[in-house]
Amino acid sequence: MAASAARGVLYVHSSPGALCPHIEWAAGRAIGRAVNFTWEAQPVLRGAKRAEFYWEGPQGTGAAIASSLRGWEHLRFEVTEDPGPGTDGGRWMHTPDLGIFFAQTDSAGNTVIPEDRVRYAMEIAGANPAELHRELRLALGQSWDDELEPFRHASDTTPVVWLHKVG
Numbered sequence: 001m002a003a004s005a006a007r008g009v010l011y012v013h014s015s016p017g018a019l020c021p022h023i024e025w026a027a028g029r030a031i032g033r034a035v036n037f038t039w040e041a042q043p044v045l046r047g048a049k050r051a052e053f054y055w056e057g058p059q060g061t062g063a064a065i066a067s068s069l070r071g072w073e074h075l076r077f078e079v080t081e082d083p084g085p086g087t088d089g090g091r092w093m094h095t096p097d098l099g100i101f102f103a104q105t106d107s108a109g110n111t112v113i114p115e116d117r118v119r120y121a122m123e124i125a126g127a128n129p130a131e132l133h134r135e136l137r138l139a140l141g142q143s144w145d146d147e148l149e150p151f152r153h154a155s156d157t158t159p160v161v162w163l164h165k166v167g
Helices: 017-031 061-069 115-125 129-140 142-155
Strands: 005-016 048-058 076-081 089-095 099-105
Touching: 005 017, 005 061, 005 142, 017 048, 017 061, 048 061, 061 076, 061 089, 061 099, 076 142, 089 142, 115 129, 129 142
Parallel strands: none
Antiparallel strands: 005 048, 005 076, 076 089, 089 099
């Protein structure tokens, strides 16, 4: 019996230029065929490149791509795998400082937090609402989203403007 087909997207949010061919090789190996990305400058980080690649493969390909890129220094990426009939979707996010985060996703792309994880957050937090908030943010991967957000929107036509707080 053949594995069910899956599809998704690899977003390389920032990579040093010298690493780009290695990323293509690793992703291609995970997908099972050679791939070529269209690399663009990443305006948020001088000298960095960015790319988006839509992939198709058997279920689990998203995890294979994320595993092949996990832990690479100076690399920020996201991999999505769309849900299919009888299967959940997934989203992997990676940053150099935080490492990798995985979340199950539903058919609308929402992060699904398993019941046991919610119960754990409630147990840890007790009656402290700030601690519950912290635990739920962790379960949602909020720190990864916060770090990747400027890189996601850097391809928009509006230039990125960084405001620095002084004092």
